[in-house]
Amino acid sequence: MKKLFSLALLLVWIGTAAPTKAQNRNLPDDVQQSGDILKNLDSLMNLWYVKNTTYNKAKKSENIYGYRADEVPTFSDSVYTARIExxxxPLPYVYNDKVRGFxxxxxxxxxxxxxxMLxxxxxxxxxxxxxxDKYNMPLEIKYLSVVESALNPRAVSRVGxxxxxxxxxxxxxxxxLNVDSYVDDRKDPYESTxxxxxxxxDLHSLFGDWFLAIAAYNCGPGNVNKAIRRSGGKRTFWEIYPYLxxxxxxxxxxxxxxxxxxxxxxEHNLYPQTVNLPKMVDTVLVDKEINFASIAQVxxxxxxxxxxxxxxxxKDVxxxxxxxxYLRLPATKAYNFGTFKDSICNVYTRSCAPKQPVEKKIVLKARDSSDSTVIVMVENTNPSYVSKQQEGNNYSKTKVQYTVKAGDNLGLIADWFDVSIYSxxxxNGLKSNKVPVGRRLTVMVPSDKTSHYKKINAMSKLQKARLANPNYEAPEQKVAVKEKPEPKQTTAKTTVENKTAQTQKSSTSGKKFEYYVVQRGDTLWSIAQRFPGVTVEEIKQLNGIRDNRSLQLGQKLKIQKG
Structure with missing residues (x-):
């Protein structure tokens, strides 16, 4: 009986495995050997925004050839050749049996x-x-990313x-490209591109041929040079093909x-599917550590x-x-980030703080000799803190009023009253996060903390800031103290230096300056073009820049007005 059962399992395994092997054998050798290409095509389907694609409603209008929905057109070699030509x-596109396989x-x-992917x-x-376009390269190079990763920013090959x-x-x-425990710029669409x-x-400068550059991008310039030597010095992809x-x-x-x-x-009855990514994306600058959960909440x-x-x-941080x-957000949310940035930081800071201990008061009330009722009363030892997770609990609530002041926003107010923006x-029947100054807001607070929360309406900005961060300190007012210079001994060298300094001071006196913040894609040359009469060397000298490539995003440059 066991032998018959084992034989049945073997037949089932053969029956299920055979079609897969046969299917693989039908693929051309080049396609079978392109393991990462096949793997990335399959892994693409696991992305959240790909799983949530919607069927393209415009498909009928794009179906200019009148294909049936399930029709898979194929064409002759002459048609493929004519289309590719x-x-x-500027890339040397050709058609052959290798290309047909893909x-x-x-x-x-x-x-x-x-x-x-479309x-x-x-x-x-x-x-x-x-x-x-910025680097004056063929725009068709963009298709290389499809081959590399199937447009999957999280794709990782078997070799890393x-x-x-x-x-x-x-x-x-x-x-x-920065790679550390928190950031991997290789996954950043902008930085990696x-x-x-x-x-x-650089590879094109080395080989003088775009297809050789593309091959070297895959296997490294050393392997391409080796293939060139083995081919007898040939310099095109198809000539060194057997040696790669x-x-x-x-x-x-x-x-x-x-x-x-x-x-x-x-022509192949293929149409773009709408992917769940925003059409408009904006970039905001983040200057404090925050996490995705806090951003999502606010x-x-x-x-x-x-x-x-x-x-x-x-790590979502x-x-x-x-x-x-930099943080990229849907354009509709980017504006709100600037408004609620402090609230996001406060939510994140609070989420990282240790949980407040609670004091439990237990009252036992006997019903009879065999039964008892246990009532558990939970009070937080910190009267100014109530977990947002407890908002929905059936605690006794009391309404308090708060009048919106200049500089307030819903995020800050929610922090002060330990509630959520949604609540x-x-x-208050608000349809958005915008709230006008002078608006009286109703806030539901625990009845036993009413006196504490009522005081918030009359608090100063500093007092309210300390509700969210007890260690918050107001910015110190710096007072310049003029020190009496010590007398210096006059020497011939000192006299010359003083005259030089006076000359430099007189040459810069009366000149006006303005400041420019470096944006993505800026170079010293492009910045100089923005200011008539200003040269690259002047910008470098005025800002102590030695290397033209040392510009940093967000760097503030001093520019002399013409």
Whole structure:
């Protein structure tokens, strides 16, 4: 009986395994060897915003060829050749059987993933194109990210290459991508695209051919140089093709196939699916450590959305401790961030604080000899603190009034009264987080803490600030103290130095200056162009800059007015 059962299991296993092997055998060798390409296409489906894609309502209008919904068009080699020749690009696109294998992969076998990638392209490609245009590179290089990661910013290869552009750790560090316990810039769409463009530009300068540069991006310039030597000094991809690593042989054909499918997707009955990412994104500067949960609570945005827009933050924390960091938000929420930034910081600070101990008072009331009723009364030892999780509990509540003052916002008020912004809005019928000065707000507070919360309406700003942070100190007023200079002995050298200083002072006296904050993409040359009559050398000298590449985002530059 056991033998029959084992035989049955073996037959079932063979029956289920055989089709998969047969399916793999049907794929061309180059496609079978491109393990990371296939893996990333499948892992794309696990992303939250991809799972929440919606069917494209405009599909019927885009179906200009009248295909049936389930129709999968295929074409002859001559049609593929003619279409690829029409792609307007400086890249040396060609069609052959290697390319056809990958066209079949994307346009036939992985149609669902391709339609989702077409939707993602609407979000990522404008980022890529802006950077590529800045460096005067072919815009078609953007398709390389599809081959590398299937437009998945969280993609990680079997050897550790990470992000949309699949940077290895060492290469990422070489191109100034920060990787530490909290941040991985390889997953940042903006930073990684900047680094990828510079890396590819360097590779193109080395080999003088874009397809060789793309091959070197995959396997490293050393392997490409080795293939060139083995080929007898040939300098094109197809001439050194047999001497490249197996996986890299399919890399350029896959790139050509993606370029073709994305430009001719309608001809293959493929249409972009709407992805759950905002159409408009704005960037805000964060100067204090905060986490996604606090941002989500105050701004009423989904934590998953924050993760998708900011995949570089590993632990849902923006660790802005010693330097400013960027946070990307839906444009509709970015404005509110500036308004409620202090509230977000307070919520995060409170979430990190140790839990307040509670005092339990237990009263036993006997019903009869065999039963008793236990009433547990919980009082917080800190009368100014009530957990927001306890808001919904059936404690006795009392209404208190608070009049909105200049500089107040719902986030701050919620912190002072230990309630949530959502509750404030619900109690007062507010449709948004905006509240006018002078508006009287109703706040529900525990009855036994009423006297404490009533005092808040008459408190000063400093007193209210200390409710959220007892250690808060008002900014000190710095008073300049003029010290009497010590008498100096006059020497010939001192006299010369004094005359030089007086000359320099007289040369700068009467000149006016203004300040400029460095933005993303700025260079010393582009900044100088903003101010007529100002040169790069003048900016460097005035700000003590030695290296043209040492500009930092947010850096404040002193500019002499003309």
């Amino acid at each position: 029409k792609i307007n690009s 066209i079949n992969l994307y346009a036939v076998r992985k149609r669902q993933q391709v339609e989702k 939707g993602l392209a609407d979000f990522y490609f404008p980022i890529y194109e802006e950077v590529l 290459a990470t992000g949309l552009w699949q940077f290895m750790y060492t290469t990422g560090i070489m191109y100034r 900047e680094a990828a463009a510079l890396f590819l530009k 690593p197996q996986e890299t042989r399919g890399y350029v054909p896959a790139f050509i196939a993606v370029s073709y499918v994305f430009q001719y997707h309608r 701004l009423e945005v989904d934590v998953e959305m924050l993760r998708d827009l900011n995949p570089q933050y590993k 923006v660790p802005a401790r010693n330097k400013n960091l 404030l809005r619900r109690w």
